[in-house]
Amino acid sequence: MPRPWAIISSGCRMSPRCQASIRRNSVATRWRSKVFWSGNSTMNESMSTRCKSPARAVSLSFLLLAPLLLQAQSRTVLDGAYSKEQAARGEMEYGANCAKCHEGADVDGPPLTGDPFIDRWREDNLGNLFTFISTRMPRDNAGKLSPSVYRDLLAYLLAANDYPAGPKELAEDAIEITQLVGKDGPKPLPTNALVLVSGCLAAGANNTWNLTNAAEPARSREGDRTTPAELKRSSARPAGTLTFRLQNLDDLGPGVKPEAHKGQKVQAKGVLIRQSNNDRINVTSLEQVGAACP
Template identity: 40%
Template sequence: MRRLTVLSRAIAGMLLLASGARAQEKAGKTVWDGVYTADQAKRGGAVFARRCISCHSTGFERTGFVERWREDRLSGFFSFISAYMPRDNPGGATQSEYLDIAAYIMSNNDLPAGAQELTYEELTNIQVQRKDGPAPLPDGSLVRVVGCLTQASDNSWTLTRASAPAQTRSRESSSGLERKVSEAQPFGTNTFPLAYINAFMPDAHKGHKVEAKGDLDRMPDGDRIRLSALQTVAPNCPE
């Protein structure tokens, strides 16, 4: 009986550890969790020297990578460099080379290396944020927000159940990895009035889960977004 009790406790402990590991994996990672390897960063340095050094001579060493890309997934940064860099041949590197370059830039910004290489599949699961956690974005930031498009009784439009603003580098509606992030984005607790929305045919998106992009206005009576793009990412907003 005693042996069975000890065995039962051991099994329960292993199940608890496994459950905790699954919960941590589901919660996602941040750039502080060692999401690339030192060897990958070394390869990225060689690719950077060959493809990027003519425009970026500093190698982005301690250039504020986290501040420039925080409150977004690492997929946003990857999508930007793979679409627009290098300037003389945008998109000219391979997917693995862009991943290695991302590792190199993180290494140059003192983000720790880990045991697993950065992969394309993991990009949407990795959050860019400060070491001490998320922080509000400053006034005027170009942001991406996901929520429910709602029309008020005075015919104004707001984004309700909205996520926290995430930085973006594109004023256009997301595609590829960034759109996948918006589609999977959980609803939040924020509400944002939307300025300049009539240019985006809001009636076609009413009641839908939408992605809004634009400039974030921090105002005394509440924040708003000056729209630059609006698209539906799910046909409804379930309760």
């Protein structure tokens, strides 16, 4: 289906043909826009059929697509991310390629079911788990299987952990937008999780440093390396209400000087330590992502 903004960029503006094109591309989302606009169907019908300028049409397209994007971002494994047929194929591949290391009396690999496995991977999208198994497993010949077989294996792991099946197979484009959560839904990350969090760097008592105005930490897979994409996301992440005490900053080396970033927005990576009165982060990486804190 052609994108509405692709139609606009091709040069049609006020013609009836342009209006008809946008109506055709908006039909799948118009009913959502009515909810988005507090039930005012008259206003929505009027807005969805106008094509007075490229800017108006682009803005309209964004508003119509916004509910769909939010719905995609909130998808979890509790919504039925794989099909029973796909999990059955994955079970056969698991028996042939994985069981020898993960099952039996003398195994090399960790268990792939139960709370320890879920706690290691929850509150993260399926993409990181897929990348891990597709680049490191099986241990004796990592990456030897095809992407579709690794997706089948991932589907089987979800089934083996009692997550519900759905009508569709777990496809490549769904992996990055599907979050792995516990059976009772999304929860804060547990203690000892490797995390990424952004906030305002502030001096504390007794030569300590705190991260203030921080949001709930996000899962991280690499503690000492930061990608440009991570820094960009941290820069754009809105402020929160949490405070974390930052530990081990002296261990980061002489090049890291917290004083130089006091009052600035920074990104911290490290191990999360949950405590009843003051959550802490044993920092492994600290980088500035913004100027003065708001």
